[in-house]
Amino acid sequence: xxxxxxxxxxxxxxxxLVARMGGEQLPPVSLPEPRHAATTSAGSRPRLAxxxxxxxxxxxxSLGAKKFSDDESGHRALADAIAQRIRRDPTxxxxxxxxxxxxxxxxEPALRAIAQAASQAGAQGVTxxxxxxxxxxxxxxxxxxxx
Amino acid sequence: xxxxxxxxxxxxxCTVRFERNEKVYRxxxxxxGITADPLALxxxxxxxxxxxRDGDRCSIExxxxxxxxxxxxxxxxxxxMEELRRRPxxxxxxxxxxxxxxxxxxxxxxxxxxxxxxxxxxxxxxxxIGFAESKR
Numbered sequence: 117x118x119x120x121x122x123x124x125x126x127x128x129x130x131x132x133l134v135a136r137m138g139g140e141q142l143p144p145v146s147l148p149e150p151r152h153a154a155t156t157s158a159g160s161r162p163r164l165a166x167x168x169x170x171x172x173x174x175x176x177x178s179l180g181a182k183k184f185s186d187d188e189s190g191h192r193a194l195a196d197a198i199a200q201r202i203r204r205d206p207t208x209x210x211x212x213x214x215x216x217x218x219x220x221x222x223x224e225p226a227l228r229a230i231a232q233a234a235s236q237a238g239a240q241g242v243t244x245x246x247x248x249x250x251x252x253x254x255x256x257x258x259x260x261x262x263x
Numbered sequence: 264x265x266x267x268x269x270x271x272x273x274x275x276x277c278t279v280r281f282e283r284n285e286k287v288y289r290x291x292x293x294x295x296g297i298t299a300d301p302l303a304l305x306x307x308x309x310x311x312x313x314x315x316r317d318g319d320r321c322s323i324e325x326x327x328x329x330x331x332x333x334x335x336x337x338x339x340x341x342x343x344m345e346e347l348r349r350r351p352x353x354x355x356x357x358x359x360x361x362x363x364x365x366x367x368x369x370x371x372x373x374x375x376x377x378x379x380x381x382x383x384x385x386x387x388x389x390x391x392i393g394f395a396e397s398k399r
Contacts, residue, residue, distance in 0.1 A: 129273055219371055
């Protein structure tokens with residue numbers, strides 16, 4: 117009897133691990149943590165995460181596993197990559213995950229790239245979201261919509 | 264029996280989420296290149312000007328036509344914005360919840376402060392909030 121239950125549990129563990137590996141791996145980012153955060157749940161739907169990571173004096177921009185340089189050509193390449201993904205699935209929410217220690221002008225190019233990508237893709241009503249850490253439950257839903 | 268206990272242990276270790284709770288704000292970025300409707304009334308956005316952090320202090324100003332207020336911190340900013348919001352049964356509210364709000368961070372200000380300004384507007388009950396280009 118014991119070997120059978122062993123096998124059953126091993127199979128469960130195996131499938132959980134495999135399922136997790138298949139999902140999107142998000143790089144660790146120290147997200148902003150506002151007091152009394154009025155955020156909403158990110159939900160379980162697939163999303164497109166644009167990461168702005170602080171790396172010493174440098175800033176790394178990434179979309180999934182793909183990294184982009186923090187200069188004019190990198191910003192353009194990021195906008196093109198986002199536009200390509202939006203064209204494939206216009207319902208995909210675009211999340212911006214930026215390190216809280218960064219200056220706003222380091223995050224601004226990523227915000228501009230997302231706005232540019234949305235207009236490039238010609239998609240109306242692309243959902244753009246800002247990620248933050250929240251220990252509380254959501255207070256209320258925001259109804260802002262990007263057009 | 265110990266096999267089963269260990270397997271259960273491994274199972275719970277694998278399934279528990281160690282990462283902290285990541286939540287989101289819906290964001291309305293200013294759109295460009297869209298032809299404005301000449302007949303539509305253009306609401307001047309209510310601006311939240313976020314300054315450069317000096318130690319644990321950060322200058323915060325609320326600016327619109329006929330409104331100019333400074334806030335000590337983001338909690339008082341949220342309270343001031345809520346007072347300005349039009350609510351049923353309250354006569355002195357100036358802005359609808361759909362009124363455009365623009366977070367205008369100064370060049371060199373922190374992303375954390377910009378998000379705090381955004382959060383204050385959401386807490387005050389507004390729903391049409393965006394980030395502007397940094398103020399130089």
